[in-house]
Amino acid sequence: MFAEAKSILEERESLGGEGSFVSLMLSYNGSTWLNTAITSIYMVGNRVNVKFSSKGSTLSALTESIYKPIFGDAIRFSRERGKDFLERALKDADISSLVVFGSDDTVLPYEQAVRLSGKKLIFEGPGQDPFIVFADADLTLAMNDLVSAKFYYSGQTCVAPKRIFIHRSIYDEFLQEFRARVRALVVGAPEDGRTDVSPVASSLAVTRIREQLADGVQKGAKIVQGGEIVGNLIYPTIVRDATDAMLGMQEEVFGPVAFTTPFDTKDEVVARAKKHKYGLRAALFGGKEAEEAAKELAGERYCHPVPEYTFGKFGTIALNQRRSESWRGALVTKPVGGYGYSGWIWETVDGSFRIKQGPKLLSIETSI
Numbered sequence: 001m002f003a004e005a006k007s008i009l010e011e012r013e014s015l016g017g018e019g020s021f022v023s024l025m026l027s028y029n030g031s032t033w034l035n036t037a038i039t040s041i042y043m044v045g046n047r048v049n050v051k052f053s054s055k056g057s058t059l060s061a062l063t064e065s066i067y068k069p070i071f072g073d074a075i076r077f078s079r080e081r082g083k084d085f086l087e088r089a090l091k092d093a094d095i096s097s098l099v100v101f102g103s104d105d106t107v108l109p110y111e112q113a114v115r116l117s118g119k120k121l122i123f124e125g126p127g128q129d130p131f132i133v134f135a136d137a138d139l140t141l142a143m144n145d146l147v148s149a150k151f152y153y154s155g156q157t158c159v160a161p162k163r164i165f166i167h168r169s170i171y172d173e174f175l176q177e178f179r180a181r182v183r184a185l186v187v188g189a190p191e192d193g194r195t196d197v198s199p200v201a202s203s204l205a206v207t208r209i210r211e212q213l214a215d216g217v218q219k220g221a222k223i224v225q226g227g228e229i230v231g232n233l234i235y236p237t238i239v240r241d242a243t244d245a246m247l248g249m250q251e252e253v254f255g256p257v258a259f260t261t262p263f264d265t266k267d268e269v270v271a272r273a274k275k276h277k278y279g280l281r282a283a284l285f286g287g288k289e290a291e292e293a294a295k296e297l298a299g300e301r302y303c304h305p306v307p308e309y310t311f312g313k314f315g316t317i318a319l320n321q322r323r324s325e326s327w328r329g330a331l332v333t334k335p336v337g338g339y340g341y342s343g344w345i346w347e348t349v350d351g352s353f354r355i356k357q358g359p360k361l362l363s364i365e366t367s368i
Contacts, residue, residue: 004333005043005363012367014045015120016096022046022366023089025082027101028053028201029156029254034063036331037362041099042075044367049095051078051085055201086110090117097122097366104341111346120347122365124158126252127280127342129314130273131161132293134266134286135169141320142285143174146258147181149283149323151236154197155256156205158342159281159316159323162253163242165269168262175240175260179225182236182258197256199232205254206232212248213239216259219246226257244272252278270296274312279339281316283323294319299339303358303365313339315359335359 014020022041026034034052041048052060057079064077078085082102089095090113097120100107104125114121131149133142150161166174188195200206210229216239217223226237237257242249248259263269266289273282274297282297284290299313315338318326330336337343337360345356345365 004329005040008333008361009044009363009367012044012363014047014096015366015368016046016094018045019094020046020096021049021092021094023049023051023085023095023098025051025085025098025100025102026053026056028055029153029158033331034059037099037101038067038075040331040361040363041366042071044363046096046366047073048075049078049085049089050075051080051082053082082106087113090114090119096120099362099366100124108341114346115348115353118348120345120365122345122360122362124337124343125280125341126254126278127158127160127338128162128250128252128276128278129159129281129283130163130165130269130276130297132165132263132269132273132282132284132286132290133167133170133174134284134290135167136287137167137170137285137290138320139170139174139177141322143177143181145283145285145322146178147185150258151182151185151197151256154200154234156200156202156254158252159327161283162259163249163273163276164258164260165263165272166260168264171260171262175224175238178258178260179238182225182238185236187233187235197234197236200234200255201232202254203232206234208247208251209234209253209255209257212246212251212253212259213237213257215247216242219243221246221248221259244275250276266293269293273297277311277340278342279311279314280342281318281338282314283318283321283326285320290319300358302335303337303345303356303360305354306357309340309344309355310357311340313358315339315342331362333361335361 185196190198242259
């Protein structure tokens with residue numbers, strides 16, 4: 001993957017010049033992509049300050065022990081509070097830019113400080129991704145992708161399917177199979193190699209999911225599988241007959257809970273998919289109508305200046321593809337990122353502040 005990036009990156013140099021740093025703040029739901037984020041910034045000549053989430057302190061220590069003998073002081077690990085890390089990065093003249101993975105609610109208040117600093121901030125945020133299955137879809141393909149993508153890492157990924165739209169003519173049939181597949185998932189300790197779903201890392205995520213489930217039931221949805229929560233262990237859960245007025249369709253659901261809803265027409269489902277503050281990724285399964293819907297939801301191929309935050313477009317579109325296929329090369333050769341409050345770049349160019357949105361490569365955006 002990195003070899004493929006050579007032709008894209010070999011002539012590029014660090015954005016801030018030799019010896020400058022990029023400050024990288026990572027979210028707690030990290031896996032192997034954390035290393036990809038760090039090294040993609042490093043390989044264009046940047047030195048990197050890395051801040052793991054406090055929930056990932058053990059992973060941070062492990063990563064530092066691996067990196068230190070290889071990279072020395074070129075990649076440094078911070079144990080500051082997130083707020084202190086960001087504020088110091090904005091003031092430090094040796095830091096050219098900031099890359100933040102996290103919550104839009106956390107980062108949006110820093111816009112004025114970024115404007116005043118003149119620095120570049122690249123934000124990668126949440127998703128409430130639509131997963132759309134038309135009546136003529138390959139249901140085996142769609143089901144396999146839904147189960148693996150929804151419950152991978154116990155649902156703690158921003159690109160997991162969150163709003164699951166199924167054509168009404170196949171809704172009951174699809175849910176019956178979905179329930180059977182979810183019942184077969186193994187719930188247990190993360191140390192056990194057989195485990196599919198384990199406790200989530202964030203108590204806040206648990207609180208929000210409790211609220212989302214209660215709100216859904218109060219408004220007419222039905223929990224048809226799971227629903228039990230013990231401490232931070234959320235049993236794999238399926239909700240049927242969700243509506244767009246429910247919290248589980250409006251807020252990011254960061255755990256192993258699937259809110260499903262029927263739809264009748266292409267125009268209806270496109271309009272519902274677009275009506276959201278997040279625009280990270282959309283997955284669609286089906287024939288001609290799915291293809292048409294995909295075109296209507298797609299943003300541009302690479303990030304671009306926008307007059308204001310753009311809603312109703314998605315940075316990644318997967319049409320009849322499993323997530324593993326559509327995500328190949330992510331952060332290295334495949335630009336990723338979204339629209340709305342799912343991600344943006346703040347930068348000052350020739351004295352003028354601007355916003356860019358859409359898929360991006362961290363290597364390109366932290367180099368010249």
